Amino acid sequence: MERSEAYGFSAVMSGAFLLSCLLFAAVNRGQRGPYMDEAFHVPQAQAYCQGRFLQVLRGAVPWDPMITTLPGLYLVSVGIVKPVAWLCGWTGSVVCSTGMLRFINLLFSAGNFYLLYLLLSKIHQKNKCTTLRSLPP
DSSP states (O other): OOHHHHHHHHHHHHHHHHHHHHHHHHHHHHHOOTTTHHHHHHHHHHHHHOOOOOHHHTTTSSOOTTTOSSSSSHHHHHHHHHHHHHHHHGGGGTTOOHHHHHHHHHHHHHHHHHHHHHHHHHHHHHHHHHHHSOOOO
16 A cells, blocks of 8 residues: 555545544434334344343344344444443443444444455556556567
8 A cells, every 4th residue: 555545545534434423423312222123133232242142042032033134243242342341341231222332333334444445455456457467568
């Protein structure tokens, strides 16, 4: 990555993350409780967040039949939220709140933006090589 390209990417990434944070704050202020499909996902994610893995697997916490996706995001949420909550001294309802679970998606959006950048860089790098090879000697 060239220096100017790195600066440009950092600026765009920072701007996109700032915009996402502003939208996140506005949505969380306006809609505190679960919204749309969050009504299905939040109780399941909270069960995982509270460490009730075996109860979910055994059926003590019923799996909502409206959910058709694997619990990967729930598990990643636990892997991120629990250590951060421990470091910050958070307890109780803050740790597994709807807002905290939404924040995990905000972090994933930043990661997706970076993956998109890597893919586009790879594609354009191939295009540069193809263009250089097609030039006459």
